[in-house]
Amino acid sequence: MASSIGTWMGGGGGSGRLTDVGFGSPFSSDIWDPLGLGFGGGLGLRPGAGGDDDVSALAHATVDWRETDKNHIFRVDIPGVKKEDVKVQIEDDNILEISGERIKEEEKGDDKWHRVERSRGSFRRRFRLPENADVEEISCGLENGVLTVNVPKKETQEVPKNVKSIDIA
Numbered sequence: 001m002a003s004s005i006g007t008w009m010g011g012g013g014g015s016g017r018l019t020d021v022g023f024g025s026p027f028s029s030d031i032w033d034p035l036g037l038g039f040g041g042g043l044g045l046r047p048g049a050g051g052d053d054d055v056s057a058l059a060h061a062t063v064d065w066r067e068t069d070k071n072h073i074f075r076v077d078i079p080g081v082k083k084e085d086v087k088v089q090i091e092d093d094n095i096l097e098i099s100g101e102r103i104k105e106e107e108k109g110d111d112k113w114h115r116v117e118r119s120r121g122s123f124r125r126r127f128r129l130p131e132n133a134d135v136e137e138i139s140c141g142l143e144n145g146v147l148t149v150n151v152p153k154k155e156t157q158e159v160p161k162n163v164k165s166i167d168i169a
Contacts, residue, residue, distance in 0.1 A: 061098070061123035072133060072151040074098070076125065079145030080118070086142065088149055090135045098149065099124040132156065 064075045076098055078086065086100035102120045107113070129135065132153045140149040 061100075061125055063098075063125055063127075065127065070153055072129065072153070074127070074147075074149040074151070076147040076149070077145065078102075078123070078142075078147055081142075081145070083142045086147060088138075088140050088147075090138070093135060094129045094131075094133065096127045096129055096138075096149065096151065097124065098126075098147065 062077045066073045066075075074096070078100065081100055081102055085103065086098070089097050091097055099122070101122045102118075104120045129151060134152045134154045137152045138149065140147060142148075
């Protein structure tokens with residue numbers, strides 16, 4: 001089954017639309033909040049809904065989710081974010097949440113800014129993990145502005161089937 005990962009289109013009035021929703025799929029990249037009400041279907045998923053800078057920063061925590069034979073691998077682009085400002089946690093035994101904050105640079109009294117394009121503020125991404133995810137063995141690391149979260153798959157044991165041959169008369 002292919003995963004459905006939609007690009008988050010945060011900000012812009014807080015519409016909360018996804019370009020590829022994948023609603024209802026265990027592989028959807030975000031819990032959908034189509035009306036931008038900030039509760040993500042009753043789960044309290046979008047902080048500060050309403051189009052402010054904190055919501056706009058969500059657009060810059062892009063994620064790739066790859067599945068191999070043994071793992072689910074998440075790679076999150078968060079350049080300029082320190083390890084201490086990132087949190088990875090599991091909620092309800094199957095929701096992976098990656099959140100953090102990009103800190104605004106301090107302005108010096110005599111500095112003159114000509115352009116500010118780098119996003120700042122909070123970001124939060126949530127993923128519903130499939131049943132085969134081993135949430136007790138998750139590992140992660142941050143290198144060169146890319147957070148890698150490795151979610152191993154549980155070992156599945158083949159259940160021996162009791163097969164009985166029947167003679168054809």
